[in-house]
Amino acid sequence: MNIERAADILYKAENERRQVAMLSQDNPDMTIDDAYMVQLRNIARRVEAGEKIVGMKIGLTSKAMQQLLGVDVPDYGHLLSSMLLLEGQPCLADELIQPKVEGELAFCLRAPLKGPSVTIADVYNATEYVVPALEIVDSRIKDWKIKLVDTIADNGSSARLVVGSRMTPIHQVDMRLTGMTLEKNGELVNSGTTAEVWGNPAAAVAWLANALSAYDIELAAGSIVLAGALTAALPAKAGDSFTASFCGLGSVSVRFV
Template identity: 45%
Template structure:
């Protein structure tokens, strides 16, 4: 009973922060989120708000993987990624416009997105399973956002806050995986044509397919396997940067072309 009350109160704190466009203090400061089960509780808080959005007509279109950078994992004291939920209303088109005032404290990062053509339902997936189940890959931008004040997040905070998910943009040049070098592909992210971030596919757990494999296993374990048509944001290829009003951002991912978004003032 105590856990349910904790889940509900913290989920409501995050929901109201998003609704009222006012950030909230870090959840980890609560005594009810201490102990060995804090990660389980954080995911339960995330799931509570997912269910609330579903009850209001939202549609799940995939999942995002976070904490795929070894340096960020070390910073938060963890040794595995986390995940969040992608909804249809979070999706923007390549070269679209985003009203920045609808976000709290957005940052932007470039990724490789996979779109599935088969369900992934095994208890333990191989990279071959991911390869055969993927319809195509596209360059993507994730606009991460945090409902936690000043991005002062721990693992508990970001998990509960839907892995700090905001919006996402898919590129317009889908490619089969057979045409790509996902490990060594280069990425450059530009702000108004000025380079602000760069990296390679290997920055994402050594290989974006490893990240996808981890997610597929985790979703089966939870009874919500990845399905045909799902979008998987595999994780950042380079450091994220703050998104600025009036700025245009575009990323070029080797083999996948360009993806672009404009932030209106």
């Protein structure tokens, strides 16, 4: 397939805030490696334009989402400086196309992680602290009708992220049994535990470090890693507000305007 052409389509769609057809429709033989090459091409463009990579996000960590797309592994995308919202800073809905909100744990690394042999213990040792986070996903693919290669090429459907200000050392967190509630406009809509993320979100981070080694990429010290959603994503529009609260770890909120 033509990597450059596919990257152009998604790059323009994001900049122009418009939806495009599934890439996999016109490229039925598109592979996962092709899709990551498209993603990396557009990340390189944005870095060349002055943006910075601040971390990575992991997607498709829950069994329900994997079954929905017919896959058995997660995927990942890059987090850029332009995506990061400070707590209390509103999210501008008109900058996005069809956003949704997910509650996640964010790992903040004090040491680098590079595969291919990273373990869960390595993730614990490299993590400075964890914080509650909200990921705002968005798809440039029309109506969220995507296959795995479409979302990978589209940078894992990344858009924005908000990280909480309460920092908890990872060794103080039960990575299997920490509960989360996700509220929309003051109403409890979803709840789950960290076990929903591959049994332990640290396992997802280890998977990511090992998967990135195929492209000679490491998770750098200081990186933010979004480990994957605990519950289904909720659609968002101007006027909506969302809060994710984690037992013992505090909460994080965002408002759309």
